[in-house]
Amino acid sequence: MNAPATPANPAAAPPRQPTAADIKRWRQYLADERAEAAVYRDLARRRTGEERDILLALADAEGRHEAHWLELLGDQAGKPLKGDVRTRTLGLLARRFGSVFVLALAQRAESRSPYAADSDATPSMAADEQIHEEVVRALAARGRNRLSGTFRAAVFGANDGLVSNLALILGISASGLPAHVVLLTGLSGLLAGALSMGAGEYVSVRSQRELLEASTPNPQTRTALPDLDVDANELTLVYRARGMSADEAAAHATEVLRDFSIDPDAAVSADSGDGAVDEHEAVGTAWSAAISSFCFFASGALIPVLPYLFGLQGTTAVVVAAVLVGIVLLATGAIVGLLSGGPPLRRALRQLGIGYGAAAATYLLGLLFGTTLG
Structure with missing residues (x-):
């Protein structure tokens, strides 16, 4: 049996001649990484903007993992295997639907990564899988909120x-x-x-x-900003009521008033964003x-x-x-x-x-x- 190529990261090299079981496991890992990368690329085709870029970045990360197993296998990579049943099912769903269900499944797939317990995987690969779970969780959360x-x-x-x-x-x-x-x-x-x-x-x-609407800041309040007493600056009371300390509230109120004099729209957006829209979306319509x-x-x-x-x-x-x-x-x-x-x-x-x-x-x-x- 030929010895595998030396991996780029010496710390990840196995200290022994790989067994048939090792080769089989590495080949399966390789197939799974390829299948997962394909899932993320399929999902990215159905997205635009930031979500598309994030999904493509995840696919690139799976590609780095794929390269690790290819390097370990060397000329023993053999004919490409199929990914496991879960990953292939995930890929089928991604191509057909590309929905929040697929992201939820991908989140679970990332959480089941065996790399943390496998000495042949690098610590960075195990860390990547943990981070990927959180990335996919955040992407899925957007769909969950809508649903x-x-x-x-x-x-x-x-x-x-x-x-x-x-x-x-x-x-x-x-x-x-x-x-x-x-x-x-x-x-x-x-x-x-x-x-x-x-x-x-x-x-x-x-x-x-x-x-929720009763707790949402009134946008008409912006009309009072030009007439506020700068010395008394009652705006600080608003921010203190929202949970800021007295010093934080004073600094933020001063900043809002200064920004309002330069760009009223920018000051309004800084003054009114507190997540109410996201809460309304999560609740849904009556x-x-x-x-x-x-x-x-x-x-x-x-x-x-x-x-x-x-x-x-x-x-x-x-x-x-x-x-x-x-x-x-x-x-x-x-x-x-x-x-x-x-x-x-x-x-x-x-x-x-x-x-x-x-x-x-x-x-x-x-x-x-x-x-x-x-």
Whole structure:
């Protein structure tokens, strides 16, 4: 077996002749780095400006890692391998969608880097992967902020519809009532719950936005700046109320007044930026939250009703409803896990456990009431 080429960084050179397992591992690392670089380049094609430049810089960094493994492998690099399944799936999604879901997946991929525990990787490569995770987290956060208001209403609405209507249907079924009564109850629960969720989300988001708007600086205040008493400089009180110390507030107020005399627009932008716009974006709009909540609650609540709509009855209908709801709970839990950067399987199982727990409790109560009434 030929010895590998000496790497540019002597500290990273293995102190022994590489084994077949080493060569195999390095080749897989090489394939993964190439696949990750391709993912970032594919994402960059769908972006413009700063985000595009950042993604291309990440691809360049993965290219440096690729060069390290090529140097270690030397003439043993062999025919290019495919990246691991996760990275290839990520690449497929990046080419097809290029969305926040892909960035969330890329964040998780960076967090799983094995370089910190592998002596054949340089310390700078391990550090790069840690930093890459934070870079991708920041990029994904922008998309999460845009999604969070409507997405929160959608996820909560769908899960509430699934769990509440499944629990309602199981409880009614366990009490021994006929299938047509269970179906009517399920449809009534769907409509009532969807309307309630939509109205509740509208009021909640509208109220939250009104609170944020009440805390947003009034742009008309700028008209008072030219007439302020420079010696008293009441503007310092504004900045002290926002949390600055007396000295910081005085210095900042003096700077704003000086800048206003030179460029009023620049002074206004310095005086009014406190993140309120980002908070509004994260909350979402009242109507979008209400409509999303209504639609997703209704779609979730429809799932446990489907067996009865197709004529199933008794235990068969109950089992089919529970299985269908379980599948959707797993899917929504996994999606939440992906978007949050957490483990999708754990989130999916948690969602399933909570939903089935509530439904089981209601089913037992239905059995109890059915026995008592009977």
